Amino acid sequence: MPATLEPLFRPRSIAVIGASRRRDAIGGAVLRNLLEQPFQGAVYPVNPNATHIQAVPAFPSIDAVPGDVDLAVIVVPAAGVLKAVEACGEKGVKALVVISAGFKEIGGAGRKRERELRDLVRRYRMRLVGPNCLGILNTETAVRMNATFAPVQPPPGRVAFSSQSGALGLAILDYARSLNVGISQFVSVGNKADVSGNDLIEFWEKDDGTDVILLYLESFGNPAKFTHIARRVARKKPIIAVKSGRTESGSRAASSHTGALAGSDIAVDALFRQSGVIRTDTIEELFDTALLLASQPVAVGPRVAILTNAGGPGIMAADACEGMGLSLPELEPKTIKALRAFLPAEASTRNPVDMIASANATSYQKALRLLHADANVDAVIVIFVPPLVTGAQEVADAILAGAKGSTKPILSCFMGSHGVPESLRSLQSGNIPSFAFPETAARALARVVQYGVWLAHPAGVTPKLSGIDRARADKAIAAARASGVDKRDGWMPLDALADLLAAYGIRVNRARVAANRGEAAAIGKSLGYPVVMKLRSRDVLHKSDVGGVRLNIRTEQEAATAFDEIRAALKAAQPKASFEGVSVERMITGGVEAIVGVTRDPAFGPLVLFGLGGVAVELLRDVQLRVAPLTDRDAEEMVREIRGYPLLSGYRGAPAANIPSLLDLLHRVSRLATDHPDLLELDLNPVLVLPGDEPCVALDARLRLGAPDEAASPTAGPLAATGAPSR
Numbered sequence: 190m191p192a193t194l195e196p197l198f199r200p201r202s203i204a205v206i207g208a209s210r211r212r213d214a215i216g217g218a219v220l221r222n223l224l225e226q227p228f229q230g231a232v233y234p235v236n237p238n239a240t241h242i243q244a245v246p247a248f249p250s251i252d253a254v255p256g257d258v259d260l261a262v263i264v265v266p267a268a269g270v271l272k273a274v275e276a277c278g279e280k281g282v283k284a285l286v287v288i289s290a291g292f293k294e295i296g297g298a299g300r301k302r303e304r305e306l307r308d309l310v311r312r313y314r315m316r317l318v319g320p321n322c323l324g325i326l327n328t329e330t331a332v333r334m335n336a337t338f339a340p341v342q343p344p345p346g347r348v349a350f351s352s353q354s355g356a357l358g359l360a361i362l363d364y365a366r367s368l369n370v371g372i373s374q375f376v377s378v379g380n381k382a383d384v385s386g387n388d389l390i391e392f393w394e395k396d397d398g399t400d401v402i403l404l405y406l407e408s409f410g411n412p413a414k415f416t417h418i419a420r421r422v423a424r425k426k427p428i429i430a431v432k433s434g435r436t437e438s439g440s441r442a443a444s445s446h447t448g449a450l451a452g453s454d455i456a457v458d459a460l461f462r463q464s465g466v467i468r469t470d471t472i473e474e475l476f477d478t479a480l481l482l483a484s485q486p487v488a489v490g491p492r493v494a495i496l497t498n499a500g501g502p503g504i505m506a507a508d509a510c511e512g513m514g515l516s517l518p519e520l521e522p523k524t525i526k527a528l529r530a531f532l533p534a535e536a537s538t539r540n541p542v543d544m545i546a547s548a549n550a551t552s553y554q555k556a557l558r559l560l561h562a563d564a565n566v567d568a569v570i571v572i573f574v575p576p577l578v579t580g581a582q583e584v585a586d587a588i589l590a591g592a593k594g595s596t597k598p599i600l601s602c603f604m605g606s607h608g609v610p611e612s613l614r615s616l617q618s619g620n621i622p623s624f625a626f627p628e629t630a631a632r633a634l635a636r637v638v639q640y641g642v643w644l645a646h647p648a649g650v651t652p653k654l655s656g657i658d659r660a661r662a663d664k665a666i667a668a669a670r671a672s673g674v675d676k677r678d679g680w681m682p683l684d685a686l687a688d689l690l691a692a693y694g695i696r697v698n699r700a701r702v703a704a705n706r707g708e709a710a711a712i713g714k715s716l717g718y719p720v721v722m723k724l725r726s727r728d729v730l731h732k733s734d735v736g737g738v739r740l741n742i743r744t745e746q747e748a749a750t751a752f753d754e755i756r757a758a759l760k761a762a763q764p765k766a767s768f769e770g771v772s773v774e775r776m777i778t779g780g781v782e783a784i785v786g787v788t789r790d791p792a793f794g795p796l797v798l799f800g801l802g803g804v805a806v807e808l809l810r811d812v813q814l815r816v817a818p819l820t821d822r823d824a825e826e827m828v829r830e831i832r833g834y835p836l837l838s839g840y841r842g843a844p845a846a847n848i849p850s851l852l853d854l855l856h857r858v859s860r861l862a863t864d865h866p867d868l869l870e871l872d873l874n875p876v877l878v879l880p881g882d883e884p885c886v887a888l889d890a891r892l893r894l895g896a897p898d899e900a901a902s903p904t905a906g907p908l909a910a911t912g913a914p915s916r
Contacts, residue, residue: 193316194384194392196283198327198374200259201230203336204251204282206273207264207289208234208242215288216264217243218338219324226333226342233258251276260284262324262336267291270320271305278313285310286336287319293380294321307382322379323355328372329398337362337377346371347400348483349393351386353378353407361405361472368476370483373399385410387418394422401482403475404430404466412793416464416816420648423465427482427640430466431475432457456793459814463823465643467636477633480622485598487641488634490567492518494560495541497572498548502604503541506570506627513635517541518565527559546574550587557591561599568638569595570630571621572602588621598637600630649820652856654694659864662692666865669894679869679893680727683772686892693861695854695873697887700772706752710745712773718743719776722751723889724759728766730891735762741776748773777886781836781846782875784812785854785887787862789869789895795862799855801833802875809833819859824852837878844880851878854885867895 209217216236220243223232233254234247241247248254251261251273261277263270263285270289277285292303303320310317318325324337328345335342339358343365350365350372352358358377365372373396376389386404393399402422409415419428434454461468469475493515497503507517517540520528528538532552537543542560544552553571560569573584581603592599601623624630665688669681681689683700690697701716702725703709713720724737732738736758739751756768784802789795793816800812813827828834828851839845854876862868873887 194284194388196259197286197316197318197325197384198334198392199329199332200284200334202233202256202258202260203228203230203334204233204235204248204254204258204261204277205264206235206251206261206277208236208239208247209264210239210242212243215338218340219262219264219288219336220245222326222335222337222339222342226335228334229332230259230334231256251280251282254280258282260286260336262286262288264288264338267299267302267320271302271309274306274309274315275313278309278315283315285315285317285319286322286324287317287379287382288322288324288338289319290321292320292382303380303382310383317383318376319379320382321355323352323358323377325374325376326372327374329374337375339363341366343372343375344369345373346483347373347398348403348479349374349389349396349399349401350403350405351376351378351389352405353381353386354405355379357405357472364472364476368480370476370479381410387411387414390415390418390422390428394418394425400426401479402426402428403479404428405472405475406430406432407434409792412460412816416460419464419466423640424644424648427487427637428464428466429469429475429478429482429636430461431469431472432461455814456790456796456816459796460793460816462643462826463815463820465640467640469636474632474636477624477629478636480624481598481600481633481637484620484622485600486596487644488568488598488638489641489645491515491635491638492565492567493631493634494518494520494563494566494569495572496544496553496556496560496569497541497574498544498546498553499572499574500537500543500545502572502574502602502627503543506572506602506631507541509628509631510570510634513631515631515635515638520560521563521565524559524563528556531555550583553584554587554591557588557599561592561595561597566597568598568600568634570600570602570627570634572604572627574604585621592621598634600624600634602627602630646822649822651818651820654853654856654860656694657857657860658692662689662861662865665689665692666867666894670897674894678727679895681892681894683725683890686890689861689892690887690890693857695857695861695887696884697873697890698774698777700774702770703752703773704770706749709752709771709773710748713742713748714745716773716775720748721774721776721888722748722755722771723774724755725769725772726759726766727769728763729759732889735759735766774888777877777888780877780879780883781833783837783851783878783885784872784874785858785876786873787817787858787868787871789862789866794866795859795868797827797855797859797862799827800831801836806874817859818863819856821852821856824855824859827855828852846878846880847883847885848878850884851876867897869893869895 205220207216208220211217212221234242236247237249239247261282263273267289292299326335326337339362341363343362355377393402493510495503495506520540525538536545601621603623665685669685672682701712703712719741722739724732737755742748742751755771782802784800784806786798787795795817796814797817798812798814811832813830815823837846870893872891876885876887878885
């Protein structure tokens, strides 16, 4: 619960166990920071070999400290941490920060030690940050606690930061100070043996001193809980995150189209998008976005006005905006008329507004006031290149005055200046962030606009689905296992798969199996020509790759010949592959080919994929992914955000496809994946999205099951391996 973190962030007394006389030692640096800020409570150094440390009375042990201790910061060798923690528990300490390393990060004995540490903390009902961390700080006036060993103190403010890297945390605090980004609270979570990023987000949701939440993440403990919490909190306070580990190195080889298209980093992108979290690629971009959100309102649209005193930077800004998905609207006629009334004839009064080098501070003030009042404008970027005639201080004062009363975000670009300079700070009109170059400003604004669009739409809901028969689905899976599916890489037999899909109302082009050329001809006749014939082989993943598909077969003779051709093609391509006959099904034409699939990520659980389908799906890569279960909003976004969406909505006079049927299919696949944790991969490819009222139909399907004992929650694997709590 968030309330249990109060002793961490607002303790009335702190003990530093392992405090050192040496100010350059970690135990000495933590004590020094607490004393120099200074912390607005009692500080007790604990060291059995000293009576005073840094002019403060010291105590030989935690039990010798008079009175209560809310928070203990432990800086002793790893071997002594458990003893110190148990002593804290006996003392009644409410919260701990274990800075010491030598735990899970070193493996082996360290992993065992961390499990014992977690068990101790839970036994005594304490909360723990760490181990292996930099510490925590709170700049709140009534607290003023810096329980880190960082050599720098960031300015106070309303931005909270959680970092999973202690070393990076040092650089983060220094960078925040250089940009004048005010920090409310900072936490280096370390190994996350107890307090996690999810806990901190919930705490900061209710913290009156925090407006913006920043995260540096290396891993997720409980992605499902993160999604649930972030979706709620991001509607109140923006969450900006950097997630390291973007590459696909070490990922498993995928055996389906969906698996090949869905990497772990794509899963992170999907999770962040669904949760409303703003993702940045670097720490620098994270702070650029925080600069904007900490001082300006959220943009409600992508329309940007640019005000400059030099043409070149104005063009650069315009190119950057359009490249980031923003737009430069035409200004209202009354705005243009008002600009012409005081700007020289050589100035450009269209967007971008170039006031030319002779522009003075008054011009900036008047022009900015007009631009943010324009109904066609959602945000303004103000660029200043210092000429000889006008000083930066005058222009900064003018920008502050011109921005007064604006409900739209205003960004400045004082070329070469980064952060919030003193000249652009105002208690009355709000701080104006400054970016060194126009491209940087455009990038930060684009991310905030995406967040604003997310905020503007209502939260999605998971729709209720009719016609789902769980008993039939379980029976189909049991039949597949009885047939020996676990010994064949888990790929379900077609008959059992057809039953499973039917149990979820997923329409497939039902196939019949022919074991010889005569059966193929007879089945084709009974179905009614034209038909399609496809190879059946447990050794072949993609039938088209070995010539295993024949389309538009119109006669019995063509069917018999096609059977022979498919068998010969398989023998030529993969001589050792088993041949199990062919499937014969009706030929369906028209519509748009799509792919709908599932792959199960070991950390995030099932990912649902949608895109344009067919044999070229991996080449085109026109797909969208979301973490299941899907909301109605998730499914709508998946369909509308692929590049090929015009093909579905009626391209060049073609009839529009049945999109409601497609959305229903996505939700049914999502439900199938969440109901059955042993479903590892599913490909419905191609899915024919037909026009009018015709429902979608999957023309081909493949589904791979895992072993029954793999059916677990998405966090079971990582937690079992790390011993981390599931908060």
